[in-house]
Amino acid sequence: MKKLIIASTSTIHGSGYLEYLLPTLTTFFVDVKTVLFIPYARPGGISYNEYTKTAEKAFAKINIGVTGIHQFENPKEAIQKAEAIFTGGGNTFELVNKLYKNDIIYALKQALETGTPYLGTSAGSNICGVNMKNTNDMPIVYPPSFTTLGIIPFNINAHFLDPIKGSKHMGETRETRIKEFHVFNEVAVLGLREGSWLEVFGDNISLKGKHTARLFQQNLEAIELEKGSLKWEAGK
Structure with a gap:
């Protein structure tokens, strides 16, 4: 059963890295001792090691260890054996590029579909969708x-x-910009505001946090989705 937290951001104004999510993560990652961290998005161009240390400091507050995927000789095996996985934010183009170049995007998909707990923030959330065409990032790589x-x-x-x-x-x-996307694409787009996240358990997707979310569908007026289970009839 899928078990995911898909957050708009890692940090909200006035708080530390992942701080606003830590109460939720304490329960979400219960019994998890070590999280596999995917630092490929490299916000601001920081190194993998530096980014992993940032994640380590946050998870230490809830007594969970962090190991960067770049520390393994075989990243695919690291994903397959991971207790839980966290993909941080940064540049979505570079993140997706590295997932393909390291031949692990399908291993990651399989792990999440078979129940490995997953946290994504920003770019790490973008990759949970059908495609990455609604990222706000610059195309620094192809x-x-x-x-x-x-x-x-x-x-x-x-x-x-x-x-x-x-x-x-x-x-x-x-x-x-999303209206421009829908001229050529049918995929629905969820505008996820800062301080909000999705919780996914199996096929149930629920909106959590402070705000409503804005749903965009091709040829339809945008609608606001309230907190709780996300249910809408496609095309309505």
């Missing part, structure tokens, strides 16, 4: 494919921002 894990039947737009009333910013809103 991955072999935009197809991702497909663990959930829609895409995530992490860090979703609503238009600011009275703003003089002349750039496109997130909603505008």
Whole structure:
């Protein structure tokens, strides 16, 4: 049975890394001693070791160890043997690129489908969707494919921002960009606001945290989904 937490962000304003999620992670990762960390997204270009240390400090607060996947000679085997897996945020293009280049994207998908507990934040959440086409990141590398894990039947737009009333910013809103996506793509997109996350247990997907989420579907008006179980009829 799938068991995932898909969070918009690792850090909300005024808190430390993963701090707002730690009460949930204490229960979610109960009986887990060590989490396998995938640092490939490298926020700000930091090294794998530096990023892994950041995750280590956070998980130490709930008495869970962290080992970076880059520390293993065989990353595919590391995924297959992992008690639990965490993929951090950063650049989704580079994350997906490394998952394909290291030939582990299908091993990761299989692990999650067979019940290995998983935490994703930002880029690590983007990869849970059908494809990565709704990332906000710059295309700094060209991955072999935009197809991702497909663990959930829609895409995530992490860090979703609503238009600011009275703003003089002349750039496109997130909603505008997603409408452009839907000219050519049928996949639904969930705008996940900061401080919110999805909990996935089997086929049940629930919205948790502070905010509603905004659902976009092709040729339909966007709708707000309340906290709790996410259920909507496709095309309605």
